[in-house]
Amino acid sequence: MSNTPLAHLEQVKADSRHLRGTIEEGLNDPVTGAISDDDNKLLKFHGSYQQDDRDIRDERRKQKLEPAYSFMIRARLPGGVISPAQWLAFDELARSYCSRGLRITTRQTFQWHGVIKRNLKPAMQAIHNAMATTIAACGDVNRQVVSSVNPQLSSQHQLVQEWTQKLSDHFIPRTRAYHEIWLDGEKITGEPEEEPIYGDTYLPRKFKMGLVIPPTNDADVFAQDLGLIAIIENGRLQGFNVAIGGGMGATHGDDSTYARLGSLIGFVPPEQLIAVAEGVVTLQRDYGNRVERQHARLKYTIDHRGLDWFKAQLEERIGFALQPIRPYHFDQNGDRYGWSKGEDGQWHLGLYIDSGRLWDHDGGLLQTGVREIAKVHKGEFRLTCNQNLVIANVAPKDRARIDKLVAQYGLDGYVQHSGIRRHSIACVALPTCGLAMAESERYAPVLLPKLEALLDKHGLIDAPILLRLSGCPNGCSRPYLGEIALVGRALGRYDLRLGADFIGERLNIVYRENIAEPEILSTLDALFGAYAKDRETDEKFGDFLVRSKAIPAPSQRLIPIVLDAVT
Template sequence: MSTLEIDRSRDVSQPLEKLGPDETLKANSDQLRGTIAAGLEAELTAAVPGTDIKLMKFHGVYQQDDRDIRDERRRQKLEPAYRFMARVRLPGGVLSPAQWLKLDELGRAYGNNSLRLTTRQTFQFHYIHKKNLRTLVQGLREVLLDTRAACGDDSRGVMASINPQLSALHAQVHALAKQASDHAIPKTHAYEEIWYGEERKPVNGPEEPLYGKTYMPRKFKIGFVVPPINDIDVYAQDLGFIAIVEDGKLVGFNVAIGGGMGRTDQAPKTYPRLASVIGFLPADKVLEMCDATMMVQRDYGDRLDRARARFKYTVDDKGLDFIKAEIEGHLGFKLGEARAYSFTSNGDPIGWTEGEDGRWHYTLFIQNGRVSNFPEKPLLDGLRAIAERHKGMFRVTPNQNLIIADVAADDRPAIEALLKEYRLDGLNAGTGLRLNSMACVALPTCGLAMAESERYLPDLITKIDAILATHGLSEEPITIRMTGCPNGCARPYIAEIALTGRAPGKYNLYLGGGFHGQRLNKMVLENVGEKIILEYLEKVIGHFAKDRLEKEHFGDFAIRAGYAAEVKEGRYFND
């Protein structure tokens, strides 16, 4: 089947009267147009009225409000301080210095003098006023960027592994990720009409030949990884492509399906799941695989219960063999036997790394992805100065860090001088725990957050680091991730230590995840505060320092020593 000939013969979408409210909204949205354009012009509110805020997610825009001042504004009988978040579509996290400078300009003008690197290798702007949304989106267009399909029930931004030492191979995989992103996003012209002011154009045939009128049941995430570094956490993807390299050449991919992190507390029917490897695919069949897998989820995904609408539940409910057979039916051929591969970590090589082509790459640790001018660390200014001088590219890593990539040997001293001038060379001097940490944005902007995350994790790490230091473990690489709610945006359920918010100052504590993302962790404490968390970690860390095996990782020890039960399948996560 050609990727241009979308097969709808197996489309088993429900009639409108049997759809949930979100599905009905999409079906009646005129292919994501709704009344968004009118809502952007409404002057009596800083919000977009009605249900259009849900449709705007397909355009990469979330409506939020400043929760730090929500109660005060309520007391003053004022509407919430509505602002917007806009997420850039940036396949594989690669951008040019010119694109960085435009992002810097827009972040200073409309995003509270800040940029946010995300866990899916892209950028978010926060605190945008409604009146500035179109200006920001049109500014992105000037450097060939957009926010299309960065959110919503569609194919989200496509991730791609970044290993600076494998420069040529990375470039090949990134090119495939870019093709997959461009191929899998919605085809509706609504984005151009609403944000660029273009006229509506007539369409021959369905405006969305793959998505139809109701798009996907929920978000759908695609990623490409190059072993041995599992930096994209491929097992957390709905559809993962694991590069198979033979004699230095890319021959194809092992395909993994059904990964996903989100869950809901007190809802045992929801759980994280690691993707299952189902076979080998030739490299020239990637786009066909994207179509086939998305069509199976489109047709069989749950459109009544959004809490069970992700592909991971479709795989478990229908059975892996059934889903694989349906995918192969759309492909028109069977997948080969999965080939051997191995991972060693899911972290980033911090500092300078030389690529196989002799060019240099500097990975800069950016705590929780926040790019701003901090006291004594003018990060925003320093990266702007580097972008003005840099002749190569930038790469956002899946761990919220930034690579100043493709630096010629002769240009390296100039980059080093700028890093020193702006005091950025000290950002990489963190402990093994800090350099392997991630947090979601959470409060004050995320409407789903129940506790702090980005603003709190650095201080908590300092306290855990003090415990590690007493046992001589400051340099030990341990993955730690925190989210303000159980939805899992920072991929917490595969970290060796994870905390998810339950209420202000209260978290669930999880231990036992795999060091390279190969195993889910397990909850060991529920709804507890910092004092109890630190006391528990002090006990486990002390035991780890005393009785660990040679080269044993913290997550492996937590299971072996009986602190956390091993989770063999996601559906047993809550047992």
């Protein structure tokens, strides 16, 4: 590979002086609403993407106007924890600078959409003033660290959140570029500062970490580059089982790209966790593919070089051997709704949010509702990896006031929602995502009532079924872990994927390729009928499809699974 030219982005990173590039000059250019392509690539490391409104792209082209450029901003909020004061600041930012309110992402954080260029810096400063940041929320670095959603249920759960924060802090880039560009910090005029973990060109691709607490796999731990399963025995956190090489992205028509579940390689006590994490990250830094970006994720590094090789290299690098994997068990994937009580007597309320979108739209006042709750709430908010919201740390005497506001603003819909709706996820897709091939978030409210009608016909309206919608194969909504998943191919056309399990330990496969809604519904209607008739007690839909041989059974669970599509 030594004589092979690096990918263009690798050179952009190398020449950027640690992510500075000419971003500042581009922001100050009044002639265009955009910045240069190279600076847009660097901007991701600062937590923002340049986008445009694809709904009006053709019309603007006809009028000889440039696209309607705007920017998406993503916060770095380890474990999705937000104070009421921060919520109010983020809400004000959304109303001042953005379109379509607040959006909870599948990585347990907020995205703000529709920020025009002249408002980008004030918006970034508003996030900083709220004691948060956007640095490394995107880009070829360790991004937002996710974790199980309710760590206050016990003191040991809280320890897991503390490790989430420690991991996030340890892997934040050391460059001062963020402070110079967005916060008017003093500019470095000599050699740029050192990046002891990342080096001058950072990682070959994005890197994701996630921690979960059995028996709930609510952060899809095996979808992470580095997945950590907390082992709590006798009421104490013993450490973490370590899984490496998870990743959801793929490319249509390219069989060399695929979704992969993380592989378990051992157990680590808490005091050795940072060393193991840094060893995995730096191995990927040193051996990841910097020529072909579509093969640059950790999953490909592991598969190309071998899992045994990677583990041996890791143990040599960190100077100690991983311990044997500890027993654990998952029984669900997804969020819990309604009130739950922690060991300290405080309460936590889980709320369902359609596709994570909190905004005042079509008569609903969800954004206003949570803003009113934030004005009186004395605990904190927690975002989930399934795009939902937990009002956390509520004193018993405050429950009635929270319940009243939840009912007043229609945030209590989870009580009546179907099993499939309560377990659905959709990515943003059109009109802003540049990668989207089909609708996702905007299609979910169209598709779900039709699926619910079919399920109701077969007596399955309350059956919990994991549904994932994705506008493209890149996998932001983790579609390859859905019992039912639609992966966009073109407007109105999707691959129908089936057969993941309910606990996030088995990938699905393509069942029908490139089909439209009528065939999607007719296919699922038949399968729902068979499921209603022949399922075993407590058998989940994905497991039924495998047991009944409606789909081929994957031969293994926690390694790459790439099967031929069923026709």
